[in-house]
Amino acid sequence: MIPNSTPEQVEAAVAGRTVEGVERRGKYLLLGLSGDCWLVIHRKMSGNVTLSGPDAAAARHTHLVLWFDDETQLRFVDPRKFGRIYLFPARAALDAFLLGRLGPEPLDDLTAAGLRERLARRRARLKSLLLDQSFLAGIGNLYADEILWEARLHPARSAQSLTARERSRLLDATQRVLLGAILRRGTSVSDYVDANGERGQNQDFLQVYGREGLPCPRCGRPIIRQVIAQRGTWFCPGCQRVRRP
DNA sequence: CCACGATCCTGCTAGC
DNA sequence: TGCTAGCAGGATCGTG
Numbered sequence: 250m251i252p253n254s255t256p257e258q259v260e261a262a263v264a265g266r267t268v269e270g271v272e273r274r275g276k277y278l279l280l281g282l283s284g285d286c287w288l289v290i291h292r293k294m295s296g297n298v299t300l301s302g303p304d305a306a307a308a309r310h311t312h313l314v315l316w317f318d319d320e321t322q323l324r325f326v327d328p329r330k331f332g333r334i335y336l337f338p339a340r341a342a343l344d345a346f347l348l349g350r351l352g353p354e355p356l357d358d359l360t361a362a363g364l365r366e367r368l369a370r371r372r373a374r375l376k377s378l379l380l381d382q383s384f385l386a387g388i389g390n391l392y393a394d395e396i397l398w399e400a401r402l403h404p405a406r407s408a409q410s411l412t413a414r415e416r417s418r419l420l421d422a423t424q425r426v427l428l429g430a431i432l433r434r435g436t437s438v439s440d441y442v443d444a445n446g447e448r449g450q451n452q453d454f455l456q457v458y459g460r461e462g463l464p465c466p467r468c469g470r471p472i473i474r475q476v477i478a479q480r481g482t483w484f485c486p487g488c489q490r491v492r493r494p
Numbered sequence: 495c496c497a498c499g500a501t502c503c504t505g506c507t508a509g510c
Numbered sequence: 511t512g513c514t515a516g517c518a519g520g521a522t523c524g525t526g
Contacts, residue, residue, distance in 0.1 A: 276520080293520050295504075310504080329503045331520065350521095373496060382521080389519055438519065439506090479498065481517080 275386035296332035376404035
């Protein structure tokens with residue numbers, strides 16, 4: 250689970266250091282330690298990062314525990330072991346790693362002109378693009394489906410086929426869906442909990458994801474599920490059409 | 495450039 | 511009740 254280091258090196262690197270800052274870029278959690286050392290965690294499918302007291306029961310599949318002076322523990326628990334822990338000896342090395350993998354932050358760095366230029370260079374289907382972290386950072390399978398529903402766009406539409414109006418809807422939908430999910434402190438469709446062990450609320454507000462057969466909240470047609478871009482994809486065949494009716 | 499399959503793992507559940 | 515096939519919040523690599 251440590252692609253660019255070893256457990257021994259991680260242990261040696263974190264010992265005695267102070268956490269000076271916590272950042273996020275895409276789906277990567279960045280822990281800035283004293284002396285320009287960076288510990289980076291990606292939760293992938295099933296990982297959770299929590300803070301707990303020293304006496305809290307140890308969950309199965311705990312792979313990393315950071316002990317702080319005040320007895321607090323940061324724990325990384327990941328049953329499927331898809332999660333990854335990286336160690337970078339300097340911010341420059343971390344930035345180089347992220348630069349090659351991540352596109353702009355949808356809520357911070359994305360403009361209408363920026364999105365237009367990025368879409369113009371691509372022919373892929375919208376669903377594939379939204380899942381592509383180098384196109385936009387941080388969007389996963391369920392948010393991709395929710396965004397495309399909100400924007401009334403078919404997941405198999407090709408990027409360069411979008412009209413200016415549709416591009417605008419896509420940008421608005423992306424930001425609205427992500428902001429809504431953040432406001433509700435995340436989507437716990439399964440085991441996700443935040444650092445305090447609290448489940449999010451956004452799973453109770455999903456419009457299409459995981460809702461095959463249920464009526465579209467907008468037009469009432471039953472939601473359908475198809476595999477698109479290798480992933481389960483839920484959308485409304487009534488208001489998300491490849492071509493206008 | 496793009497689509498797709500395989501791969502890394504464990505746990506849950508729908509269906510028989 | 512017990513078994514098993516299928517599916518799951520992700521990303522990478524190789525093939526065509």
